Amino acid sequence: MLKYVFAMDKLRSLDESLARINRDINALLDGVDKAVYDHEKTSFNFMGKAVRSRFTLLFGDALGLERGTAERISAAAELIHTASLLHDDCIDRAALRRGLPTLNESLGINTAILVGDMVVSFAFDYAVKITPDTPGSLVRAVRRMTEGALLEENLRYKNTSAAEAERILQLKTGELFRWCALTACHMAKKPELYEVCGTIGRETGVIFQITDDVLDFEGEAGQTGKDALKDITEGRTTLPLILALNDPRFAVEIKAELTSLKTDLSGNLAPALRIADLVKKNGFCAGARAIAAEKMRSLEKEIARLPERAAAGTFKNYIYALSSRTK
Ligand code: FPP
Ligand code: MG
Numbered sequence: 001m002l003k004y005v006f007a008m009d010k011l012r013s014l015d016e017s018l019a020r021i022n023r024d025i026n027a028l029l030d031g032v033d034k035a036v037y038d039h040e041k042t043s044f045n046f047m048g049k050a051v052r053s054r055f056t057l058l059f060g061d062a063l064g065l066e067r068g069t070a071e072r073i074s075a076a077a078e079l080i081h082t083a084s085l086l087h088d089d090c091i092d093r094a095a096l097r098r099g100l101p102t103l104n105e106s107l108g109i110n111t112a113i114l115v116g117d118m119v120v121s122f123a124f125d126y127a128v129k130i131t132p133d134t135p136g137s138l139v140r141a142v143r144r145m146t147e148g149a150l151l152e153e154n155l156r157y158k159n160t161s162a163a164e165a166e167r168i169l170q171l172k173t174g175e176l177f178r179w180c181a182l183t184a185c186h187m188a189k190k191p192e193l194y195e196v197c198g199t200i201g202r203e204t205g206v207i208f209q210i211t212d213d214v215l216d217f218e219g220e221a222g223q224t225g226k227d228a229l230k231d232i233t234e235g236r237t238t239l240p241l242i243l244a245l246n247d248p249r250f251a252v253e254i255k256a257e258l259t260s261l262k263t264d265l266s267g268n269l270a271p272a273l274r275i276a277d278l279v280k281k282n283g284f285c286a287g288a289r290a291i292a293a294e295k296m297r298s299l300e301k302e303i304a305r306l307p308e309r310a311a312a313g314t315f316k317n318y319i320y321a322l323s324s325r326t327k
Contacts, residue, residue: 014058018054021050021074022047029046043106046078046082052078055318056073057071059180059200059306060184060188061308062307062312062314063184063197075126076124077176079122079123080141080176083116083117084116084176085097086104087113087149089102089112091153096227097226137182138179145171148167152236155236155237156234160237161242169205169209170206173208174205177208178202178205199302203295206295210288211289211292211322211325214240218326224327229272233272240288241275241279243287244282257275261275289324296323303315
């Protein structure tokens with residue numbers, strides 16, 4: 001019987017697992033008193049591309065972790081991620097998320113913050129279902145994500161070094177992927193792979209976020225489902241811009257455009273468009289993508305340590321696809 005259950009578990013496709021996670025998240029939202037928050041009245045998408053779930057499910061397969069546990073880890077991570085985006089969109093005054101209006105746009109900033117808080121509590125309810133200790137590690141991951149968001153906030157419109165940017169990426173985005181990987185490692189009972197799993201998680205987050213930051217320059221809103229040029233207009237100095245600012249041929253011009261963006265509160269996008277144009281035309285998006293690709297290549301030795309060889313290959317292909325995505 002046990003053998004049969006294991007075989008059935010292996011047969012569960014990625015799409016089936018994602019559908020189960022989505023169903024569970026919707027069930028949590030359905031359970032909320034409609035007078036408190038009615039998720040069906042707004043068209044906000046609570047799951048998006050499900051990158052953290054895909055990462056966890058494929059990584060879990062490569063560790064030999066059973067799918068039910070990987071699905072619970074994924075659901076907790078998706079909930080934390082969505083909560084962080086609800087808050088991030090308030091901070092960024094963003095209007096578009098996952099191709100739909102942000103909650104701060106449709107229901108106002110107060111509601112968006114509070115729905116974000118509620119979604120955090122859902123995540124911890126989920127984490128308890130993994131093991132009684134899991135909420136403890138999740139709360140520490142959330143604290144480090146918040147530290148990353150605060151560091152980024154402190155550096156708005158300021159000179160940012162590549163080392164500072166790397167630290168922000170590791171905390172803001174890497175920590176949640178790292179939590180998924182370490183929780184999967186713990187549940188798969190592979191303590192000897194703890195360091196390897198932590199590195200894979202953190203670096204996947206960094207690679208994903210570098211590509212996300214490149215798409216802020218390259219992408220159209222219709223393609224990414226988000227407002228274009230948000231990082232530039234909000235004064236966030238991400239890797240493509242750092243590379244451009246480090247080039248003496250462009251530093252003076254970019255700094256002048258950034259000053260006009262900071263001081264002109266009319267919402268004129270022209271300086272941001274000129275900066276984006278300069279960054280793209282002179283190969284700095286390509287430069288940032290090359291750094292992500294190099295990180296991906298150096299991760300191969302860690303991925304090679306994962307015990308399920310065929311599943312590790314599928315996982316590796318997914319991370320490569322993430323690092324070269326265009327939306
Ligand atoms: C998106 O970054 C935001 C994050 C990856 C994390 C933000 C973290 C917090 C707000 C603190 C944690 C809070 C909670 C409630 C768990 P981005 O702005 O670069 O990405 P975007 O382009 O998708 O907006
Ligand atoms: Mg944002």
